[in-house]
Amino acid sequence: MRIFLRLLLATACLPAAAQTKTAAQRADSVLKLMTLAEKVGQLHQLSSDFATGPIQPQGDRQAAIRRGELGSMLNLMGAARTRQLQEIAMQSRLKIPLLFGQDVLHGYRTTFPIPLAEAASWDLPAIEQSARIAATEAAAAGIHWTFAPMVDISRDPRWGRVMEGAGEDSYLGSLIAAARVRGFQGRGFGHTDAVLACAKHFAAYGAAIGGRDYNSVDMSPRMLWETYLPPFKAALDAGAATFMNSFNDLNGIPATGSAWLQQDILKKQWGFKGFVVSDWGSLSEMINHGYSRDLRQASEQAILAGNDMDMESSGYAQHLAALVQAGRVPISRVDDAVRRILIKKFELGLFDDPFRFSNEQREKDYYNHAGHQAAARSIAAKSIVLLKNDTVSGRPVLPLQRQQRIALIGPLVKSQKDNLGFWSFDFEDDSSRLVSLYQGMHARVGAAQLRYAKGCELTGTDTSGFAEAVAAAVDADVVVMQVGEGRDWSGEAKSKADIKLPAVQAALIKAIFRTGRPVVLLISAGRPLIFHEVASEVPAIAYTWWLGMQAGHAMADVLFGDYNPAGKLPMSFPRTEGQIPIYYNHYNTGRPAQNDDQRFYVSAYNDLPNSPQYPFGYGLSYSRFVYGQPIASVLQPKGATTITLSVPVSNQSGTAGEEVVQLYIRDLVGSVVRPVKELKGFQKLMLQPGETKAVQFRIGTADLRFYNAQLQHVWEPGEFDLMVGPNSRDVQTVRINWQR
Numbered sequence: 179m180r181i182f183l184r185l186l187l188a189t190a191c192l193p194a195a196a197q198t199k200t201a202a203q204r205a206d207s208v209l210k211l212m213t214l215a216e217k218v219g220q221l222h223q224l225s226s227d228f229a230t231g232p233i234q235p236q237g238d239r240q241a242a243i244r245r246g247e248l249g250s251m252l253n254l255m256g257a258a259r260t261r262q263l264q265e266i267a268m269q270s271r272l273k274i275p276l277l278f279g280q281d282v283l284h285g286y287r288t289t290f291p292i293p294l295a296e297a298a299s300w301d302l303p304a305i306e307q308s309a310r311i312a313a314t315e316a317a318a319a320g321i322h323w324t325f326a327p328m329v330d331i332s333r334d335p336r337w338g339r340v341m342e343g344a345g346e347d348s349y350l351g352s353l354i355a356a357a358r359v360r361g362f363q364g365r366g367f368g369h370t371d372a373v374l375a376c377a378k379h380f381a382a383y384g385a386a387i388g389g390r391d392y393n394s395v396d397m398s399p400r401m402l403w404e405t406y407l408p409p410f411k412a413a414l415d416a417g418a419a420t421f422m423n424s425f426n427d428l429n430g431i432p433a434t435g436s437a438w439l440q441q442d443i444l445k446k447q448w449g450f451k452g453f454v455v456s457d458w459g460s461l462s463e464m465i466n467h468g469y470s471r472d473l474r475q476a477s478e479q480a481i482l483a484g485n486d487m488d489m490e491s492s493g494y495a496q497h498l499a500a501l502v503q504a505g506r507v508p509i510s511r512v513d514d515a516v517r518r519i520l521i522k523k524f525e526l527g528l529f530d531d532p533f534r535f536s537n538e539q540r541e542k543d544y545y546n547h548a549g550h551q552a553a554a555r556s557i558a559a560k561s562i563v564l565l566k567n568d569t570v571s572g573r574p575v576l577p578l579q580r581q582q583r584i585a586l587i588g589p590l591v592k593s594q595k596d597n598l599g600f601w602s603f604d605f606e607d608d609s610s611r612l613v614s615l616y617q618g619m620h621a622r623v624g625a626a627q628l629r630y631a632k633g634c635e636l637t638g639t640d641t642s643g644f645a646e647a648v649a650a651a652v653d654a655d656v657v658v659m660q661v662g663e664g665r666d667w668s669g670e671a672k673s674k675a676d677i678k679l680p681a682v683q684a685a686l687i688k689a690i691f692r693t694g695r696p697v698v699l700l701i702s703a704g705r706p707l708i709f710h711e712v713a714s715e716v717p718a719i720a721y722t723w724w725l726g727m728q729a730g731h732a733m734a735d736v737l738f739g740d741y742n743p744a745g746k747l748p749m750s751f752p753r754t755e756g757q758i759p760i761y762y763n764h765y766n767t768g769r770p771a772q773n774d775d776q777r778f779y780v781s782a783y784n785d786l787p788n789s790p791q792y793p794f795g796y797g798l799s800y801s802r803f804v805y806g807q808p809i810a811s812v813l814q815p816k817g818a819t820t821i822t823l824s825v826p827v828s829n830q831s832g833t834a835g836e837e838v839v840q841l842y843i844r845d846l847v848g849s850v851v852r853p854v855k856e857l858k859g860f861q862k863l864m865l866q867p868g869e870t871k872a873v874q875f876r877i878g879t880a881d882l883r884f885y886n887a888q889l890q891h892v893w894e895p896g897e898f899d900l901m902v903g904p905n906s907r908d909v910q911t912v913r914i915n916w917q918r
């Protein structure tokens with residue numbers, strides 16, 4: 179019998195070139211050989227060397243691997259370490275290779291800007307390249323699978339995980355989701371630089387009530403289809419190999435136990451052929467939700483709902499075999515889940531060579547890759563959003579002048595790790611590779627022109643450093659301050675009710691402002707912060723997010739104009755927490771406020787302007803872009819035709835620069851109320867000094883579609899406003915009437 183098994187397995191594992199069997203056929207041939215315990219093992223995933231969630235006792239992992247009862251692991255680093263565990267898997271009866279997963283969201287060895295920062299670049303090729311480099315480096319370290327892209331739409335900066343996504347807009351978020359999946363999966367599985375992508379967290383995790391992580395989500399199916407599902411569909415259409423479900427209950431059903439999400443929508447309606455993994459412990463957390471009596475029931479509910487792999491709950495490991503033997507779970511469902519996972523392992527080539535990713539030489543090749551670091555610097559500069567740049571003494575404060583004496587002040591100026599942000603990795607020689615603002619500026623102008631004072635800590639009440647900071651400011655022509663959040667102030671389980679810039683930092687800014695020196699404020703954070711106290715005072719502000727390991731060079735590139743900033747906000751910035759949720763594509767209501775001052779019987783707060791501090795899509799440049807009158811090719815189109823909206827955009831400055839020209843559409847009357855505007859296109863273009871370009875957008879009925887009350891994706895004839903401009907607020911409008 180054993181000879182037969184080996185022979186059968188050998189044919190199943192012959193190099194693909196030696197046989198014409200597909201991954202599915204090869205998976206089937208292995209499936210036939212598996213015991214129930216081995217099948218369950220493929221659905222069981224445990225964390226290895228460090229935790230990214232609550233830690234549970236999990237027993238002897240290596241023994242489980244040796245028995246063929248643990249099919250995947252996460253959170254282990256390096257070619258040597260992954261090889262070591264894979265060698266144990268090769269001692270199992272069927273030698274089914276382990277699948278190694280990791281949260282590689284914005285770089286592995288080369289840390290890129292956080293995803294929300296990259297979204298601010300609106301530069302899809304750069305975003306794709308960032309994911310491509312992350313995958314290349316992670317794969318060289320033995321990682322087969324990244325738990326990214328996170329594609330959760332969120333309109334609530336109290337939720338710390340906004341830093342992982344692409345902001346509030348479904349159109350932009352969908353394009354970025356697809357770009358990231360393409361980047362991670364590259365030329366396709368089988369190449370040793372292509373890793374499985376994982377669209378997460380399915381679904382609507384970003385709408386947690388109150389912005390409180392893991393909290394409930396309750397929304398209409400129409401809102402789900404209109405806003406929260408499209409980025410997942412975009413990821414799937416781009417070929418995402420896996421999905422991860424989410425911690426939240428959605429309309430009363432925890433996502434991990436939702437057959438509607440995982441079977442009806444994902445696997446049946448969308449035809450998803452990959453596999454679904456639960457989020458860390460989310461299967462067992464259905465007990466806390468009050469949806470499952472115990473882990474046995476939670477396991478039954480999850481597998482029947484379409485959750486294929488169980489991360490860290492050990493529910494399947496403990497109960498699935500018994501559930502099958504008791505007739506509670508059909509073996510066909512278990513086989514389907516196992517098959518989905520085996521197919522990916524075959525596609526990755528792991529059966530042909532289980533060690534093909536764990537290559538220490540390739541890992542070394544990417545250890546300090548100059549090209550990767552240059553790419554990180556480039557997209558970091560593109561991610562910076564210039565929010566304000568007033569004129570002081572006859573000239574804009576930015577860009578800085580070469581000969582100016584510059585005081586660098588603030589708690590983040592010399593910090594290296596804080597620029598890496600959440601979901602980043604530490605390596606032993608990091609300090610020589612990470613570039614703080616101080617180091618970036620020093621490399622640019624040398625020490626003689628620089629003054630430095632920390633001024634204060636990130637938080638607390640100690641102002642004893644203010645005097646030194648004031649002295650440094652007085653001894654300079656211009657002050658550059660870097661303030662904001664510490665490395666892990668945003669991220670998972672980092673929801674905050676108060677997202678103001680810490681008081682001690684605001685006090686330091688005011689103290690420096692009172693010296694009369696022009697102040698440039700760089701705000702580094704993982705989320706939109708509230709800083710209206712200082713926003714009106716300082717003449718120049720740039721949002722510098724968490725820009726990764728090349729942060730200092732990127733900030734210097736923008737400060738000196740080596741890179742003319744072109745970033746645009748992917749989220750609305752609230753004036754206060756009380757305004758949240760605030761987002762640009764809201765409904766008009768029956769009593770819309772016509773301006774920021776209108777209060778009388780309109781939908782407005784009585785204690786602050788209705789508009790955000792900064793609107794979605796907002797960002798300035800050192801150039802001066804002027805928009806001409808937009809013209810529609812047809813004002814009364816009929817039926818399924820396409821029209822063109824054309825708008826001349828001029829650079830009326832002496833500085834070449836990029837502009838993100840944005841197209842918004844409003845459906846004025848619908849069978850359900852429609853947003854006051856929705857992003858439906860954008861073009862990022864370079865304009866030389868004095869250059870004018872006619873920017874053209876092609877618009878078809880597909881751009882007019884929405885989900886009606888019956889959840890049909892339709893367009894309805896009538897009047898539409900076509901709007902173009904540099905952001906979601908400052909637009910010019912052409913009204914058309916589109917009939918069937």
Ligand code: GLC
Binds near residue numbers: 231252281
């Ligand atoms: C975490 C996160 C998820 C991550 C997973 C593995 O709890 O919610 O995004 O991929 O666990 O680290």
